[in-house]
Amino acid sequence: QKPVTLFELGKMRAEGRKIAMLTAYDRSFAALCGRAGVDAVLVGDSLGNVLQGQKSTLPVTLEHMAYHTECVARADGRAFVITDMPFGSYHENREQAMRSAARLMAAGAQMVKLEGGEFMADTIRFLVERGVPVCAHIGLTPQSVHQLGGYRVQGRGEEGAARLRADALALEQAGAALMVMEMVPATVAKDVTASLASMATIGIGAGPDCDGQVLVLHDMLGVFPGRTARFVRNFMDGAAGVEDAVSRYVAAVKDGSFPAAEHCY
Ligand code: KIV
Ligand code: NA
Numbered sequence: 001q002k003p004v005t006l007f008e009l010g011k012m013r014a015e016g017r018k019i020a021m022l023t024a025y026d027r028s029f030a031a032l033c034g035r036a037g038v039d040a041v042l043v044g045d046s047l048g049n050v051l052q053g054q055k056s057t058l059p060v061t062l063e064h065m066a067y068h069t070e071c072v073a074r075a076d077g078r079a080f081v082i083t084d085m086p087f088g089s090y091h092e093n094r095e096q097a098m099r100s101a102a103r104l105m106a107a108g109a110q111m112v113k114l115e116g117g118e119f120m121a122d123t124i125r126f127l128v129e130r131g132v133p134v135c136a137h138i139g140l141t142p143q144s145v146h147q148l149g150g151y152r153v154q155g156r157g158e159e160g161a162a163r164l165r166a167d168a169l170a171l172e173q174a175g176a177a178l179m180v181m182e183m184v185p186a187t188v189a190k191d192v193t194a195s196l197a198s199m200a201t202i203g204i205g206a207g208p209d210c211d212g213q214v215l216v217l218h219d220m221l222g223v224f225p226g227r228t229a230r231f232v233r234n235f236m237d238g239a240a241g242v243e244d245a246v247s248r249y250v251a252a253v254k255d256g257s258f259p260a261a262e263h264c265y
Contacts, residue, residue, distance in 0.1 A: 001078040004039050006111065006133050006177055009080060012039070012211075013200040019212025020253040021082075021202055022220070022246065025051055025068045027075045029217060034077025036246035041077075042113065042214060043069050045084040045143070049226075050218040057142050060086040062100055066107040073108025082135055082178075083109035087143040090114050094126035101132045113180065115141035117167030121174035128175030136176040136199075138167050139206065140183035151229070153205075153265045155184040161191065168192045172199040180214060181206040183231070186264040205231030207264045213253045220249055231263045 012019050024030040024041040033041050047068055048060040062085075069083045083104045090097035101112045112127070113135035114120060124134045139154045148154070155164040164184060171179055178200050181189050186207025193201045193210050203210030215232060218224040221242060222234040235252075239245035252258035 001034065003078055004080040006080065009039065009200060010177065010198070013198075018253050018256065019200060019202060020250040021212055021214035022249065023047075023050075023214070023217045024072050024075075024079075025217075026071045030072040030075035030079065030081075031077045032243050033217075033246060034075065034079045036243050037250040038079045038246065039212070040080040040082055041072060043072050043081065043083040043109070044113075044216065045086050046216050050216060050224055056145050057084075058087045058145075060084075062086055062089045062103055065089075066103055069104055069107040069109050080110055081108060082111040082113055083107070085112050085114045090123060094123045097123045098127060098130060098132070101127055105132060111135055111178070113137055113178075115143050117163070118170040121170045124171060124174040124176050134174075134176045135178040135180060135202075136168075136171040137180040137182065138164060138171070138184075139181045142182075151183070153183045153185065155188045161185075161188045164188055165192055165195060168196060168199070168201075172196050178202055180204060181210060183229070183265065203259070205229060205259075205263070205265060208256055208259050213258065215249070217246075221245060230265070231259060233258060233260075233263060 019039050021040040023044040025047045045057040045060040048054040048057040089100040111133040115137040180202045183205040189206035190209035200211040202212040204214050219228050219232040220235045222236045235245040235249045
């Protein structure tokens with residue numbers, strides 16, 4: 001199976017084919033995701049929650065992310081590999097961000113993801129100009145949980161929606177090729193997606209009208225012991241096994257049946 005490239009992801013967006021993304025933190029699951037047709041795997045800093053048992057993603061370090069990226073990259077699977085830049089590893093200045101991104105790219109990441117709106121545009125441009133593909137992340141940004149006052153829906157109201165639209169445009173102009181939108185009203189995510197010229201939007205709790213979808217693997221397999229959000233569907237229900245569950249997720253993203261109304265805000 002031919003590996004998915006950033007070029008192919010852009011083509012999928014242009015042709016209206018949905019991008020199916022899941023988190024993966026190790027070789028076995030990354031390989032399984034590739035076999036099941038997942039287009040991109042995210043080595044998410046959600047590993048702080050689901051692997052390490054932390055209460056937030058804040059304690060996750062660059063070395064944790066590099067280690068799991070190496071594990072995922074060794075799967076040699078079909079999926080494009082994206083790695084989260086952890087809290088504190090890109091906030092000081094763009095040089096620090098480049099240093100952190102280089103560490104993750106050397107570990108096997110093909111793209112890095114960082115959280116933040118317009119204020120991250122300079123950093124993103126600096127990375128992209130130097131050959132580092134960037135995925136942005138707006139809406140609920142878990143690294144800012146203490147500032148946001150919890151894991152709450154973002155972009156509500158006229159002002160919130162306008163903020164997200166302005167952020168998305170600035171991030172696209174800075175050169176981000178993908179952008180995760182997390183926990184925003186479906187109508188706002190649809191509007192933002194339609195307003196962009198080239199950047200592909202990947203939703204999580206952002207409705208069905210994004211260019212793609214992402215979920216945390218442990219959430220959609222129903223193995224995370226904590227409470228899960230409204231936007232999660234347990235794909236093990238009715239599945240013959242783990243790989244079948246992931247295949248069903250891919251199929252549901254591709255045909256637009258996931259997310260359904262009950263998963264949206
Ligand atoms: O860390 C993560 O898993 C993420 C996704 C949920 C988008 O950032
Ligand atoms: Na993350």
